[in-house]
Amino acid sequence: MQVERRRFPRETKPSDEHPAPPPALKPLRFSTRDLEPAQQFSAWQSYVAPLVDIRRPDSIPTDTGFVADHAVWNLGGMLVVQQSTPAHSYMRSEAKVRSSPIDHWHISVLRGGRTWTEVGGHVSEGEPGNVELRSLGHPFRGRSTDAQTLSLYLPRELLHPASAVEIKNNIALVGTRAKLLIDYLDGVETKLALLAEADLSHVVQTVRDLILACVASSSAHVSSPEQSSALPLKERVHRFVQHNLMSPDLTTDRLCRELGVSRTRLYQAFETDGGVHHYIQRRRLLSAHAALSDTSNRQQIGDIAFAAGFSSAAHFSRAFSKEFGYSPREARTSGMPSNIGYSVEPVAEAETGQSFDTWLRTLGHNRRA
Structure with missing residues (x-):
């Protein structure tokens, strides 16, 4: 004889967990994809004009399309930028530095492609696996292949070390600590749309500490009076x-x-x-x-x-x-x-x-x- 087993719903214990806070960030997006090919490059030129002047390679016809994508996330003390662009050259001239109040540090990590940037006769080569560090308060020029880049913009004072040592401009950070920084940025990038307000200052502080750790472990600083006067x-x-x-x-x-x-x-x-x-x-x-x-x-x-x-x-x-x-x-x-x-x-x-x-x-x- 079979006995019918009654099934009762399991009692659910009241949860002590608070609901997850709402996301704090909404990206600012720009894309040339929906424009006519002949308009795409001029649109991108205008968009980045406050920062740099750009040109296409001489071998590319002027009416060729220029499909570029740009997304900016504002964490308050740091901007995170995801960018994809075709090959081009770029310049932040002395005149633009004088006319522009932007003197932040620019940190870039290439996901794909190559760049070459010159400051004062020194060329820094960007490639996947390197972290480039550059000041927007000084002129520079360079060129890029088709590239996908994750960039950070940080206020100049945020990267001022506790010591009087100054960070060198236009350098590539490499090594174990640079890889740790890239790994952390990979994680941050996947969670940008989920970050809550309380997370933002912690992310900015951690990025700052990792960058300074990279600088301290390399020769990416200036200590001689002649160089830093x-x-x-x-x-x-x-x-x-x-x-x-x-x-x-x-x-x-x-x-x-x-x-x-x-x-x-x-x-x-x-x-x-x-x-x-x-x-x-x-x-x-x-x-x-x-x-x-x-x-x-x-x-x-x-x-x-x-x-x-x-x-x-x-x-x-x-x-x-x-x-x-x-x-x-x-x-x-x-x-x-x-x-x-x-x-x-x-x-x-x-x-x-x-x-x-x-x-x-x-x-x-x-x-x-």
Whole structure:
């Protein structure tokens, strides 16, 4: 005789786990894929114009297509960029360095292809397995084959070591620690769409520590006074300005007095930045831009101007419009219009009212808590 077995649902214990926090990042995307082939290269030229000037190889007809893809993830203290491009040459000229307030470190990892980049007569060769480190505050030029690249943009002060040693520019990091960095970046890249707000600062800090570990384990730093005579002064000025940005008496005379340098030496160190006064004003404008772009900031535009060290709202408005190409009110209401500075509007852009140029300019001035 068969006995019927009753099946009862298993009791479920209440879970103590909290629901996963929502993803914090939404990428800013640009692609030339949906444009006519004859328009693709000019669209890409316009898109990267704030950073570099580019050219196609002379052997390629001008009407040939240029299929390029670009995705930017803003972690607050670092930008992560996934990029795919056909062969081209690129240049960040002295004139562009002077006109552009972008002086970040650029870290690149090639997934496929080759690059050759020259700075001051030294050529760094990029290939899969290497980590290239380059300053955007100095001119460079180079060329690339068809390539897929993962890039990081970090504020200059983020990679300043605890010691007075300066990092060399335009170098390739190799070895075990470089491979560990690449492995970590591989993991971060696969999880970008899943990162929560609380994860971002930890990712930025870990990347910073791994990069500095790579530098410390190689000859990728400068220790001789002859090689680093100008850089330590600029770094000291940069730190002092950042710490005293809102001070109304942040002047050239105060910098000379506090840092113990002559006015002549200070001017020489910042000649490529348009002068010390221009450098300070640019930093203040970037800080004000970050405040205006912050949707949680309820301050009036005039209050933001005064907080950034400007004594006149009218002067602030003129300087802001000259620097960014749009007014403080436009930055407050809609961010930077996506088509400003571009001859062709991005094909697929995140609904943020922002642009790659804006994110580069304000990187480090609007970090997530």
